[in-house]
Amino acid sequence: MPMLEVSDVHTYYGNIHALNGISISVEKGEIVTLIGGNGAGKTTTLRSIVGLLKPRQGHIVLDGEDLTQYKTHEIVNKGVAMVPEGRGIFARLTVTENLDMGAYSRKDQKGIQQDLDRVYTIFPRLKERRTQVGGTLSGGEQQMLAIGRALMTHPRLMLLDEPSMGLAPLLVESIFETIRSINKEGTTVLLVEQNALMALSIADRGYVVQTGRIVLQDKAAALRKNEMVRKAYLGEE
Amino acid sequence: MQQKTALHVHKPVGTYRYVQIILGVFFSAYLLWRLYVVLIAHPAYGPDTWLRFTIDGVVLGSVYALIAIGYTLVYGILFMINFAHGDVMMLGAFGGYFVFEALGAYKVSSSLSFLNAYPVISVILAFLAGMAVSSTAGYFLEKIAYRPLRGAPRLVPLISAVGASIFLENAAQLLFSTQRWDYTNPAVLNRGAGWNIHVGQGTVVVTYTGVLTIVVSVLIMIGLYLLVKRTRLGRAMRAVAENKSTAALMGVDVDGIISRTFIISGVLAGAAGVMWGIHLGLVYYYVGFIPGIKAFTAAVLGGIGSIPGAMLGGLFLGVVESLGPAVLGISFQLKDVIAFSILVLVLVFRPTGILGEVLSEEKV
Structure with missing residues (x-):
């Protein structure tokens, strides 16, 4: 059984249908990454998992327990930590x-x-x-x-939202190195990144998100070779 | 996406700036001239009277400060002005009133009531009752009038606050009628009694009730400072004030912290209400209205959202209001005009107040 199972989640901002049936799963000990363009729904997915947004439909299950019924602070106390976009210091x-x-x-x-x-x-x-x-x-x-x-917070599962944003390349590398070592010490990681190359280089598996849907999922290594990913997110011809 | 709006402070440009400077110079010059007139050219009062005005101002100011902190705490976390705060204070004042009445009626011997036999305990009980009543009122006020409106546009809870204020005043009128009730202090705390200090040719009476007010107010402010700076709850309050969603991500129950903020503001308002009763002597159903608005002025003056600002603004307003009529040579009944003129001037010249600051982007 996966540690985190997100199945068919629909989340709205007012009338805007931001997540259109997202389904992802994260196994214990993995690094999983969500890549995709601006506004694809990556951040929304993370915010739905921690309860900062309430999905209208679908289930988010952590170790057999449905999280959608809980408030954010309760979810955090169940062992989910999130490093928000823009750091939130x-x-x-x-x-x-x-x-x-x-x-x-x-x-x-x-x-x-x-x-x-x-x-x-x-x-x-x-x-x-x-x-x-x-x-x-x-x-x-x-x-x-x-x-x-x-x-x-001593998390079992750590969600990271754009940890590379606004950082110099050298720093990005050291941050990713840290994420990898945190993972090695036993924390499961779900990583959202626009810097797809870096994300795929440390992740085990990846999902490609477009307009609130998962359009592609595979092992990270396979995604790096994928034609569409290379063109759209790795900036290669 | 979470909408990020910076609260842009109005930056005056061009001619408006010159108008401000000219007005500012004019006001300052007028003030200096008036000071020269009343202090040197035609001394209207002796030093004893000036000292009395100042002491009165500090006493009143320390009450304003306590109430103002309540406005500022709530504004810091919810970005709304809790216009029912003055009425929360009124309820606290009545809480203390009834304790004094009850203890005054309770005889420990044939001629001595509990109130006069144990004045210290009586005063402590009155303060505790006032704080308890006000904090309960604040707690339910938030639960009933503000919480359902979380996430609504900012004007909506403001209107709800005005409604809650009207409701509380009318409920108090039903309960306590329109009568003005005399606060019966323990005999040792008779209003007007105090230490006589000789200044120049005159004497100044430093009243016991005034000293009690200042001392209790300072103690409570120190307590609040320690609470906010040193405790886990205070840290969570500061975190929630800075960024609610990140605070929730740290495992903070944001709604719980908001409730507790209202309880703490209620405790301060309750203490202020009891002080008001003990020092000034009358309580009635709208007794919270004027101090409420004055304290709001003080909070804006000091920089709304800033706790030291509210303390400073309260003291400053109390002293200015007390000295103002004498300095400007106008009727003492116009002291309220001075207070609210200050509100207008602050909003025009420095909307962020003395210690105010531009809100960070993550806020709101």
Whole structure:
């Protein structure tokens, strides 16, 4: 049984039919990526999974439990973390406070401390800046903070929305390296990216989203060779 | 997509800017001239009177500050002005009133009531009752009048707030009639009684009720500061104020935090109501109206959404309102005019207030 099963989900923004029957599945331990153009429905899919948007139809099942009945904070407490698009750093909270927010509903002081040490080991930069407020960090540091904060919720499943957005190529690479190592340590990852090449290079499997539908799904390696993907998303002739 | 709108602060350009500068210079010059007249040329009052005005202003200002924080907390999280906040304060004032009445009627000996036998406990009980009543009112106000409108255009909850305010005033009128009720303080807290301080040729009475008001107000503000800065709840409140959906992604129950924000504003308003009763002595069904609007002015003056701004704005407004008529040489009955002129001036010249700031993009 897959860890996350999204089946035939329809989500609307007012009258706009944004997701037109999306179905994806994520196995435990995988990195799965959703690629597609602007407005295809990638972000909407993630927001539907965490309950920031309520699907009108369809099911989202995490380890056998339907998530659509829960509010966002309850879903997060079930082990789903999301690094939102644009990072969503609390600009007026310090780095430490931002990380503490990630551990908001946890009570296990020991586990929190371990995770905090882990985040500081992965991102030593954050430790250097721990008393600074979030708004003063650079884009790359904010992305590290957003990922670190998501790790502080100790997720089983981590959703990442455009982690490469607005970052220099070198930074993008190191962020993706981090995502891969987080995955190796046991967190399942669902990754949304416009940078399809990078996403497919670390993912196990991928889905191509167009106008609220899945138009293609395959192993990441196969997608990289696919004619249509190469033309549309990898910018090759 | 989530709609991202920056609240653009009106930036005056061209001639409008010059009009502002000319008006600003004119106002300042007039004020300086008036200060010269009343202080040096034709001293209208001795230093003792000035000190009395200032103390009165600080006392009143600390009450305004407590109420203003309630406006600012709610605005910081929901971006709406809770126009029923003054009436929440009124309910708290009545809560304290009934405690004093009940304790005054309860005799511990043939001649001594509980109220006068244990004044400290009585005052504490009155404050607790006022806070409890107001915070309950605030909690249900949010649940009934605002929560169903979450996600509606911003004008809608505002109209609901005005409606809730009218409802609360009329409900209070039904319950307590239109009579003005005398707040019966414990005897040691008699209004007008206090320490005499000699200043120049005169004496100034620093009233016990005034000192009580300032002390309690400062204590509550320190408590609020610690709550917001140091506790898990405070951190969650700040996170929700900055970005609701990200806060939810951290596992924060956003609706729960909003409820608690209304409860906290209610606690402050309740304390303010009891202070109002103890210091000024009368409560009635619309007693919250004027302090409510004044505190709103104070919150705007300080920069709505900013807690230190609300404290500063409240104190400033109280002092200005108290000194203003004397400085400008106008009737003391015009003090409300001064307060609301300040509201207009702030909205024209500096809509963000003293400590206000441009809202970040993620907000709203």
